[in-house]
Amino acid sequence: MSKYAFGVDIGGTTVKMGLFDRDGCVLDKWEIPTVKDNDGAAILPDIAESIRAKMKEKGISEGDIAGIGVGAPGAVDDKGTLVGGAVNLGWGVFNIPKVLNAYLDVPVKATNDANAAAFGEMWQGGGKGYDNMVAVTLGTGVGGGIIVDGQIVAGAAGAGGEIGHIHIEDNETEPCGCKNKGCLEQYASATGIVRLAKRRLAKDDSASLLRDETITAKAVFDAVKAGDGVAIEIAEQFGEYLGKGLAAVAAVVNPEVFVIGGGVSKAGEILLTYIEPSFQKYVFSACRNVKFALATLGNDAGIYGAAGLILREDV
Amino acid sequence: MSKYAFGVDIGGTTVKMGLFDRDGCVLDKWEIPTVKDNDGAAILPDIAESIRAKMKEKGISEGDIAGIGVGAPGAVDDKGTLVGGAVNLGWGVFNIPKVLNAYLDVPVKATNDANAAAFGEMWQGGGKGYDNMVAVTLGTGVGGGIIVDGQIVAGAAGAGGEIGHIHIEDNETEPCGCKNKGCLEQYASATGIVRLAKRRLAKDDSASLLRDETITAKAVFDAVKAGDGVAIEIAEQFGEYLGKGLAAVAAVVNPEVFVIGGGVSKAGEILLTYIEPSFQKYVFSACRNVKFALATLGNDAGIYGAAGLILREDV
Numbered sequence: 001m002s003k004y005a006f007g008v009d010i011g012g013t014t015v016k017m018g019l020f021d022r023d024g025c026v027l028d029k030w031e032i033p034t035v036k037d038n039d040g041a042a043i044l045p046d047i048a049e050s051i052r053a054k055m056k057e058k059g060i061s062e063g064d065i066a067g068i069g070v071g072a073p074g075a076v077d078d079k080g081t082l083v084g085g086a087v088n089l090g091w092g093v094f095n096i097p098k099v100l101n102a103y104l105d106v107p108v109k110a111t112n113d114a115n116a117a118a119f120g121e122m123w124q125g126g127g128k129g130y131d132n133m134v135a136v137t138l139g140t141g142v143g144g145g146i147i148v149d150g151q152i153v154a155g156a157a158g159a160g161g162e163i164g165h166i167h168i169e170d171n172e173t174e175p176c177g178c179k180n181k182g183c184l185e186q187y188a189s190a191t192g193i194v195r196l197a198k199r200r201l202a203k204d205d206s207a208s209l210l211r212d213e214t215i216t217a218k219a220v221f222d223a224v225k226a227g228d229g230v231a232i233e234i235a236e237q238f239g240e241y242l243g244k245g246l247a248a249v250a251a252v253v254n255p256e257v258f259v260i261g262g263g264v265s266k267a268g269e270i271l272l273t274y275i276e277p278s279f280q281k282y283v284f285s286a287c288r289n290v291k292f293a294l295a296t297l298g299n300d301a302g303i304y305g306a307a308g309l310i311l312r313e314d315v
Numbered sequence: 316m317s318k319y320a321f322g323v324d325i326g327g328t329t330v331k332m333g334l335f336d337r338d339g340c341v342l343d344k345w346e347i348p349t350v351k352d353n354d355g356a357a358i359l360p361d362i363a364e365s366i367r368a369k370m371k372e373k374g375i376s377e378g379d380i381a382g383i384g385v386g387a388p389g390a391v392d393d394k395g396t397l398v399g400g401a402v403n404l405g406w407g408v409f410n411i412p413k414v415l416n417a418y419l420d421v422p423v424k425a426t427n428d429a430n431a432a433a434f435g436e437m438w439q440g441g442g443k444g445y446d447n448m449v450a451v452t453l454g455t456g457v458g459g460g461i462i463v464d465g466q467i468v469a470g471a472a473g474a475g476g477e478i479g480h481i482h483i484e485d486n487e488t489e490p491c492g493c494k495n496k497g498c499l500e501q502y503a504s505a506t507g508i509v510r511l512a513k514r515r516l517a518k519d520d521s522a523s524l525l526r527d528e529t530i531t532a533k534a535v536f537d538a539v540k541a542g543d544g545v546a547i548e549i550a551e552q553f554g555e556y557l558g559k560g561l562a563a564v565a566a567v568v569n570p571e572v573f574v575i576g577g578g579v580s581k582a583g584e585i586l587l588t589y590i591e592p593s594f595q596k597y598v599f600s601a602c603r604n605v606k607f608a609l610a611t612l613g614n615d616a617g618i619y620g621a622a623g624l625i626l627r628e629d630v
Contacts, residue, residue, distance in 0.1 A: 151463075153463050154570050155569025155602070156570060158601070254470025287474045288391070288478075289472060
C-alpha cells in the first residue's frame with residue numbers, strides 16, 4: 001500500500017508543497033518560486049522536479065506514493081482541466097494531471113485553489129468530522145467553498161461557492177470589483193470592513209480609537225476588543241451582512257458547519273459573536289442548527305486539501 | 316438484468332405510482348388513497364400490495380425489478396430514514412426501505428418528495444441532459460431541489476433547496492409562513508404574486524383587468540398576456556425578486572440550468588421573460604451562463620424521480 005501523498009498549492013508568487021502520510025499528517029512542507037516567464041511553462045516541470053528531489057531526499061519511490069493533489073488558481077473541472085486557464089500564471093486551457101504525468105508517473109488530481117483550501121479545512125481543519133460544510137474566506141474579497149457529502153461543489157463553470165457575490169444590499173451606490181452593486185464582498189471582506197468603517201466615521205464626530213490610526217479590518221476588531229463603541233457598531237454591520245448572506249447559503253445547501261477563514265478571521269472567536277445573531281435572525285428554521293467554527297490551517301489549507309483529494313478517497 | 320422499476324410518490328391524499336422500463340419510459344401509472352388512520356400504519360403495506368397486484372397483472376416477478384423508489388413528504392437522509400417523521404401522514408421517525416422490504420424483497424431507495432420531483436425533472440423532464448440543476452417550484456410556496464453532479468443535495472437536516480426562505484427584502488412588514496420577514500416565497504409563490512397584485516392595485520386607481528376579477532397568479536399572467544399595464548408591473552416585481560433570489564442560488568452552486576415548475580409555471584414561457592433580466596442584473600459574471608427551462612412532467616415529476624433513484628444509477 002502506498003504510504004505518502006503530495007499536496008501542491010500553486011500561487012502567483014510561490015508554490016507551496018507538502019508531503020503527507022496516509023493519516024493526513026504533514027511530514028514536511030516547503031515552497032518554490034512560481035516562475036511565470038514564457039506563460040508559466042516551467043511551473044509544472046519545476047513542481048515535478050521539486051517532488052522528485054524530495055522523494056530522493058526521503059528515500060521514497062514512485063510506488064510509495066498514492067498520488068499528487070494540485071490546487072490551481074482558476075476554474076478546474078472534475079477531470080482536472082483548467083477550463084478557463086489561469087490568468088495570473090499565464091496559463092491557458094489544459095489538463096493538469098496529463099501534463100504532470102509526463103514528468104511523474106503517479107496519480108494526479110487537480111482542483112481550484114479555493115476549493116482545495118475548503119477541502120483541507122474539512123479534512124484536517126476547522127471542519128474536521130463534517131461532510132457538509134461551507135468554507136468562508138474573508139480576505140481581500142469573500143470566497144467560499146461548498147462541500148456536500150464530502151465532495152467539493154465545483155459548479156458548472158467552476159464558479160460554485162462564489163458567495164462573495166450574493167446580492168445583499170439594494171441601496172449600494174459603489175460598484176463591487178465584479179461591477180455589480182451590493183455584493184456581500186463589499187461589506188464582509190477586509191476591504192469591505194474598511195469601507196464600512198470609513199462610512200461610519202464620516203457619519204458623525206463620535207470619539208473612537210479608529211480616528212487615530214490607519215483603518216484596517218484588524219484595527220477595527222482590535223478596537224472592538226478594547227470596547228470601542230464605534231468599532232462595535234461597525235462589527236455589528238459587518239455581522240448583519242455576513243449573517244444574512246450565510247443564511248441564504250444555508251437555505252440552498254443546508255450545511256452542518258460554516259468554517260470561517262482568511263485574514264479577517266485572525267480576529268478570533270469574537271468574529272463569530274457578530275455573525276451568528278444575524279444568521280439566526282435571517283435563517284430558515286430547518287437550517288438553523290449549524291455550527292460556526294474558525295479555520296485552523298491558515299495558509300496550509302491548500303496543501304492539506306490538495307493532498308486530501310488523494311488520501312481521503314484512497315483510505 | 317432486471318427490467319423494471321416502480322416510482323412511488325406519497326402525498327397527503329393519494330399515493331401516485333408508476334411502472335417504468337429501464338429506459339425511463341412510464342409503462343403504467345395509477346393512484347391509491349393515502350390511508351392516514353392509525354398514524355398512517357397502512358400506507359406502506361398498501362403500497363406493497365398495490366405493487367404486488369401490478370406485478371401479477373403484468374406478469375412481472377421480483378427478479379425482473381431493479382427496485383422501488385419512494386418520495387415522501389418529509390426530510391429523508393441518505394439511508395432512507397425519515398429523520399423528522401412526516402407530520403401530514405402521521406408518520407414518526409423510521410427507515411422507509413427497511414419497512415417496505417418487510418413486504419417486498421427488492422432494493423428500495425427513498426428521498427424527500429420535492430427532491431424526487433427535482434430529480435425526475437433532471438432525469439426525464441425540463442432538465443434532461445444536465446447534471447447540475449436547480450428545480451424551482453412556484454406553488455403555494457416556493458420550493459427548490461438542488462442537484463449537483465447528478466446527486467440530490469439533501470442537506471444536513473434534509474433542508475437543502477429551501478430557497479423560498481432566502482431573505483430578499485429588508486422592508487417587509489408582514490411575516491412569512493416561516494415567521495421570518497422578507498422571504499423570497501412572500502413574492503414569488505402563487506400567494507406571493509397575489510400579495511404583490513393587491514398592493515399594487517391599492518396603490519392607485521390605474522385601470523386594470525385585475526380590478527374586475529378574483530386575483531390569482533393565473534389572473535395576473537393572463538392579464539399580462541392581454542397587455543395589461545398594471546399586471547405587467549406586478550410581473551416585473553415578481554421577476555425582480557425571483558431573479559435576485561436565483562442569482563444568490565447561482566453564486567452558491569453554479570448550476571447549468573434552472574427548471575421552473577409548480578402551478579405558477581403554467582403561465583408558460585412568458586414567465587421566464589420576467590425572471591431572466593433580473594437574474595442577469597444580479598448574478599455574478601462567472602455564473603451568468605445558465606439556462607432557464609420550464610418543468611415538463613407536472614404532477615408526474617415525483618414518480619419519475621423516485622423511479623430515477625433506482626434506474627439512473629442502475630443503468
